[in-house]
Amino acid sequence: MEAAAVAATKPLIKVVAICGSVREGSYNRGLIRCAIEISKSSMSGVEIENVDISKLPLLNTDLEGKGTFPPVVEAFRQKIRExxxxxxxxxxxxxxxxxxxxxxxxxxxxxxxxxxDKAAAIISASGGSGGSRSQYHLRQIGVFLDLHFINKPEFFLNAFQPPAKFDENNNLIDAQTKENLKKVLLSLQAFTLRLQGR
Structure with missing residues (x-):
C-alpha cells in the first residue's frame, strides 16, 4: 500500500487549541495559527480548532444552576468534552x-x-526561557485535572531572540521552529491514539 493511502487511513483526532493570551497580537496565537496550517498542509488525521476563552466570565459558582452553567461556559465545556x-x-x-x-x-x-483522561501538549512563545515555568506549572495543574501531557518533545520559544521568528502580523516564519511545532503535533497525535487504544 502506498504511503499516501496508509496516511489516509489514520483515524481522525479532534484537537482543541487554547491560547492563554487574549491579546490579538499574541505570539502564542501565532503558534496556534501555524499549528492549524501544518495540520492541514502536511499531516493527516488531525483537525485543530482554535477555541476562544476571552468571553468566559470569571469563575463564580453563584453563576451555576443545578447542573447548569452560563451559556458561554457550557459552550466552552462542550468543545472540550468533544x-x-x-x-x-x-x-x-x-x-x-x-x-x-x-x-x-x-x-x-x-x-x-x-x-x-484527555491527551494534551503545551507550546509557548515568550521571553527569557520561552515560557518553561508556565508549562511546568500547567503540568502540575494537569495532575489534578487528570490531563495526560506528552513529555517529548518540549517546545519553548524565545520569541525575542534573533533571528526573527514572527513577521509583522505575528505569523510564525522560522522554518526550524515550524518543524519543531510539527514534531509536537505528531507526538500528540500518536499519544492520543495510543491513549484511546486506536
Missing amino acids: ADSILFASPEYNYSVSAPLKNALDWASRPPNVWA
Missing part, C-alpha cells in the same frame, strides 16, 4: 500560567470535569 486532545499555547505571566487560561481550566474542571 475533543480528543488539547493543545495549549501558554504564555508565561509572573512565572505561571495566565489568568485567562487558569480561569478556563477552572470552569471546565467544575463537576463533571471535562478535561479528564
Whole structure:
C-alpha cells in the first residue's frame, strides 16, 4: 500500500487549541495559527480548532444552576468534552500560567470535569526561557485535572531572540521552529491514539 493511502487511513483526532493570551497580537496565537496550517498542509488525521476563552466570565459558582452553567461556559465545556486532545499555547505571566487560561481550566474542571483522561501538549512563545515555568506549572495543574501531557518533545520559544521568528502580523516564519511545532503535533497525535487504544 502506498504511503499516501496508509496516511489516509489514520483515524481522525479532534484537537482543541487554547491560547492563554487574549491579546490579538499574541505570539502564542501565532503558534496556534501555524499549528492549524501544518495540520492541514502536511499531516493527516488531525483537525485543530482554535477555541476562544476571552468571553468566559470569571469563575463564580453563584453563576451555576443545578447542573447548569452560563451559556458561554457550557459552550466552552462542550468543545472540550468533544475533543480528543488539547493543545495549549501558554504564555508565561509572573512565572505561571495566565489568568485567562487558569480561569478556563477552572470552569471546565467544575463537576463533571471535562478535561479528564484527555491527551494534551503545551507550546509557548515568550521571553527569557520561552515560557518553561508556565508549562511546568500547567503540568502540575494537569495532575489534578487528570490531563495526560506528552513529555517529548518540549517546545519553548524565545520569541525575542534573533533571528526573527514572527513577521509583522505575528505569523510564525522560522522554518526550524515550524518543524519543531510539527514534531509536537505528531507526538500528540500518536499519544492520543495510543491513549484511546486506536
